[in-house]
Amino acid sequence: MPGRYLSIYDPHELATHAFEGIRDEFALEVKPGDIIVAGKNFGCGSSREHAPIALKGAGITIIIAESFARIFYRNAVNVGLLPVVCHEAGSIVEGNSVMVDLTGGHLIVEGKTLPVAPIPEFLMKIVTSGGLVEYALGLEEVPVCTASHR
Amino acid sequence: MGATVVEKIFSMKCHRDVNAGEVVMAPVDNAMIHDITGPLAIQKFYEMGGKRVHNPERITMLFDHQVPADSLEAAENQRYMRNFAKEQGIFNYDIREGVCHQVTMEMGKAAPGEIIIGADSHTCMYGAGGAFATGIGSTDMGFALKFGALYFRVPETIRVTANGVFKKRVGPKDLILSIAADIGADGATYQAIEFVGDTIEGMGMAGRMTCCNMAIEMGAKAGIVPPDHITWDYIRGMRNITPFPLKSDNDASFSEERMYDVTNLSPQVAEPHNVDLGVDVTKVAGKKIDQVFIGSCTNGRFEDFAEAAEVLGDRKFSDTTRVIIIPASRQEYLKTLRAGLIERFVMAGALVEAPCCGPCMGGAFGLLAPGEVSLSTSNRNFKGRQGSTEASVYLCSPATAAASGIYGEITDPREVE
Numbered sequence: 244m245p246g247r248y249l250s251i252y253d254p255h256e257l258a259t260h261a262f263e264g265i266r267d268e269f270a271l272e273v274k275p276g277d278i279i280v281a282g283k284n285f286g287c288g289s290s291r292e293h294a295p296i297a298l299k300g301a302g303i304t305i306i307i308a309e310s311f312a313r314i315f316y317r318n319a320v321n322v323g324l325l326p327v328v329c330h331e332a333g334s335i336v337e338g339n340s341v342m343v344d345l346t347g348g349h350l351i352v353e354g355k356t357l358p359v360a361p362i363p364e365f366l367m368k369i370v371t372s373g374g375l376v377e378y379a380l381g382l383e384e385v386p387v388c389t390a391s392h393r
Numbered sequence: 394m395g396a397t398v399v400e401k402i403f404s405m406k407c408h409r410d411v412n413a414g415e416v417v418m419a420p421v422d423n424a425m426i427h428d429i430t431g432p433l434a435i436q437k438f439y440e441m442g443g444k445r446v447h448n449p450e451r452i453t454m455l456f457d458h459q460v461p462a463d464s465l466e467a468a469e470n471q472r473y474m475r476n477f478a479k480e481q482g483i484f485n486y487d488i489r490e491g492v493c494h495q496v497t498m499e500m501g502k503a504a505p506g507e508i509i510i511g512a513d514s515h516t517c518m519y520g521a522g523g524a525f526a527t528g529i530g531s532t533d534m535g536f537a538l539k540f541g542a543l544y545f546r547v548p549e550t551i552r553v554t555a556n557g558v559f560k561k562r563v564g565p566k567d568l569i570l571s572i573a574a575d576i577g578a579d580g581a582t583y584q585a586i587e588f589v590g591d592t593i594e595g596m597g598m599a600g601r602m603t604c605c606n607m608a609i610e611m612g613a614k615a616g617i618v619p620p621d622h623i624t625w626d627y628i629r630g631m632r633n634i635t636p637f638p639l640k641s642d643n644d645a646s647f648s649e650e651r652m653y654d655v656t657n658l659s660p661q662v663a664e665p666h667n668v669d670l671g672v673d674v675t676k677v678a679g680k681k682i683d684q685v686f687i688g689s690c691t692n693g694r695f696e697d698f699a700e701a702a703e704v705l706g707d708r709k710f711s712d713t714t715r716v717i718i719i720p721a722s723r724q725e726y727l728k729t730l731r732a733g734l735i736e737r738f739v740m741a742g743a744l745v746e747a748p749c750c751g752p753c754m755g756g757a758f759g760l761l762a763p764g765e766v767s768l769s770t771s772n773r774n775f776k777g778r779q780g781s782t783e784a785s786v787y788l789c790s791p792a793t794a795a796a797s798g799i800y801g802e803i804t805d806p807r808e809v810e
Contacts (some may be wrong), residue, residue, distance in 0.1 A: 282748075292532060313583045313612075321532045363416035365544055375532050379441035385540045386408035387418050 244294050251293070255299030261297040275302065277300025279319060280335045286315020295319040306360075307332050307350065322368050325376035328360035329378075394575040395642025397550040397584045398619050402525045402639075413549040420542045421451070427493045428467065430454035430531055431474045431510035437535025446481050447541030451557065453502050454478055455486035457493050458750045465756045491722030491748030495517040499724055500604065501631025505639055508545075510537055515690055517608040521601035522628065523620030526583070528609060537602060546612045548585045549648040550561075552574075552605035553639070554670055555592035557656035562806040564700065565600030566692055566790035568670065569607045570661035572653060574671035578750035582612035584648055587641060593618055599696040600628045606691045607772050610668040648678060660767075661808055663788035666776040674793055674805045682787075684715045684767040685798040686779075687752045688746075692767035692770035692791050693721025701795035702734045704806050709741045711801030716743035717759050719751045743798070755770050755779045761786075765779075768797050 245296050248260050262269040279285075279298065286294065287310035292310045298306070299380065307327045327350070329342055333354050335341060343350045343359070345367070350357050362370075372378035378387075396404065396412075403411040406419050426434055431454065438446070446452060456475065459467035471488075478485040478579035485723050490496045503509045505523030510516065512534045519526035529543065539541045556569060560623070573731055586608045593601065602617045608616025618624070625636040641647075660674040687693075687701050698720065710716045720726035726748055731736055735745050752759030753771040761767055761779030767779055767786050792806035799809065 248433075291412050292530065313614075318530065321530075363546070365416050365418065369544075375536055376437065377442050378538050379443075379539060381442075382540075385418055385542055387542045388409075 244297055250294065254296050256300075257297035258300035259295055265293050265334055270301065273301045273303065277303055278341055279303055279306045279307065280308070280341070282333060285311050286319070287312040292318045292322055295322045295324045299324055307335065307341070307343070313377045320369050321375040322371055323372070323377065325362075325370045327362070329357055331357045351393065356376075394646060395644035397585070397618055397641045397645045398639055399525055399548060399550055399588055399615065400645070401641075402508065403508055403547050406508060411547055413547050415546055416546045418544045419508055420540050421510055421511045421537050422504075423451050423453055423497070423502045424518065424534065424537050425453040425455075425493055425497050425509070425511035425513065426474075426751060427454075427458060427513060428471050430459045430462065433472045434512050434534035434538065435474065435477050437532050438538040441535055441539050443535065443539040446483065449481050449483040451492075451541065452538065453497050453500070454483050454485040454486060455481070455490060455493055456488045457495055457496075457748075458754070459757050460488040460678070460749045464512070464571045469553065472773035477597060479678045483555050486527045487724065491692060491720070491725070491751055492690045494602075494606065495693060495721035495725065495748075496599075497606045500724060501628055501785070503627050504632050504634055505624055506637070507753065510543060514609050515606050516701070517613065517616045518606035518690060520605040520608065520615050520617035521598060523618065523624050524613055525617065525641065527615050546583075550585045550587050550641070550645075551581050551613075551649040551651065552587045552589065553651050553653065554590040554648045555588065555653045555655055557592055557594070557654045557658075559592070559655050559658065561703065561808075562792045563655070563660055564790055564792065565596055566663055567654065567658055567661040568655055569604045570663050570788065571658060571750035572651075573607060573610050573663070573669045575651065575653075576659070576669070577610045578667055578669040579608065579612040581608070583614050583723075584612075585615040585617060586611065586613045586618065587647075588618045590653075592653075594621060597696065598623060599694040602694070603691055607668070610772060643786065660790060660793045661790045662793060662803060665773055665774055665785040665787065668773060669698070672805065674789070677787065677803045678805050680803040681766065682714050682718065682763070682797055682802055683765040684752070684759065684760065684761060685710075686717050686719070686767060686769040686771065686793050687791050687794045688717070688719030688721060688751060689769070689771035690721055691772045693719060693748075694725050695720075697770065697791040698729045698734050698738075699732070701736055701791040704795040704809050705737065705741055705793050705799065708799050710743055710798040712742060713801040714798055716741075716798040717752060718743045719746045720748050723746050750802050752779050768794055768803060770794050
């Protein structure tokens with residue numbers, strides 16, 4: 244997302260600029276419920292929340308990638324997007340239907356089962372709440388030193 | 394299996410064994426916000442239903458990037474933060490003390506074994522004080538303001554061992570630039586870098602801060618120097634803490650170990666436009682320079698100005714080059730002033746400014762025009778960092794900056810008599 248859009252905060256307006264300059268048609272083609280599937284280091288170069296906010300504004304809820312840039316990963320979780328690490332993401336083809344089973348630790352695409360890395364329980368809580376703001380809104384205090392295994 | 398310093402810090406805070414890779418909600422000992430990132434963090438705090446901050450005494454608020462207010466927007470941001478400080482009972486250093494990371498250290502806000510966060514990339518600098526310190530975004534900071542805690546994935550550690558004695562006019566900045574060139578801009582992504590070895594042990598706090606400050610430039614989450622007598626001496630006047638041992642165990646698990654010998658290290662210069670493009674100064678010597686900046690959280694301490702003054706001697710700076718010198722804090726300014734160095738710099742033709750970030754990120758003043766070249770003791774040289782995207786920034790040590798300011802071109806400080 245080009246830097247000149249950093250002064251925009253509205254998710255739907257940001258969504259119209261997602262992947263601008265790389266895949267201009269994305270904003271027109273994406274539909275709510277779509278999943279992004281990517282290769283290595285997805286989100287590299289982005290340290291602002293605008294990128295995941297734009298994707299969420301476009302109706303994306305899950306991103307599956309071989310790996311994520313760490314700041315993007317944290318920002319995605321914080322805005323309520325679910326980042327799923329799947330080392331075999333490369334075998335997923337655009338247009339496929341994907342079912343992600345986090346409890347089972349795998350995803351199913353075109354009848355094939357691919358393993359996915361487990362997500363720490365606490366991060367899932369943030370995502371299912373809709374993001375860090377939503378998670379925090381209901382709470383007076385948080386469980387300090389709650390640990391989840393990687 | 395033994396534990397690293399970082400694992401020990403999280404284990405102490407969580408009262409149980411914590412291993413790298415775990416995600417924990419840890420208590421935060423101090424949170425730093427400044428004039429650029431503070432306003433959004435405060436807004437997030439309110440958005441999360443925050444009414445009173447968890448602990449106003451564990452928040453370090455100050456203004457350093459756009460001070461004194463250089464635009465109406467900056468003035469309004471600072472007023473917004475002043476109001477928040479009054480409302481919440483947070484002490485605000487305001488524009489009076491200097492650069493966030495320097496002030497946080499010298500006010501004793503980061504002690505060995507503590508977990509410190511800051512809404513700024515170079516928060517990792519407090520690792521020089523033996524703390525786990527990391528930069529975070531505004532949403533995370535809003536959360537920490539409300540709850541006094543934050544979730545962290547505990548990082549693995551890359552152990553960097555530096556041995557040997559620096560030759561004359563070579564120092565900590567040259568070491569960290571050479572390490573960054575070796576590890577690369579993303580070679581330490583999400584890791585902690587632990588600095589050990591006799592070179593580190595021989596450094597005072599100033600040099601350790603220079604090294605830890607630049608851990609983020611290798612993608613690291615934190616940089617840390619295990620506390621020793623130098624660390625404890627530094628914190629003693631400011632905090633009432635009984636020293637305790639905090640070192641990585643011999644059988645701790647490191648993701649990587651790297652060894653460096655500084656005996657034959659020469660002055661380093663990071664070429665535009667990446668921090669990991671460090672090269673021997675001789676490779677770029679002769680490059681004409683339009684502006685030199687000596688200062689920043691990386692190299693804005695008395696020791697750095699003493700290093701620059703030693704090279705400058707009785708000379709003047711070249712009148713084809715603008716030299717801007719900015720002590721990182723009021724305390725460092727006073728030390729430099731009382732040693733007579735400010736007078737020497739001014740007589741040599743430099744501008745000496747009040748403590749602030751200044752030209753480091755092309756904000757308040759000292760911007761570069763298209764085609765201009767600057768040499769800076771700060772920590773980043775990305776395209777557009779100090780003004781025009783068609784300008785170039787080289788990074789170096791105070792000694793190299795001073796030498797180059799004298800001759801108007803990048804100069805090996807060892808060549809200056």
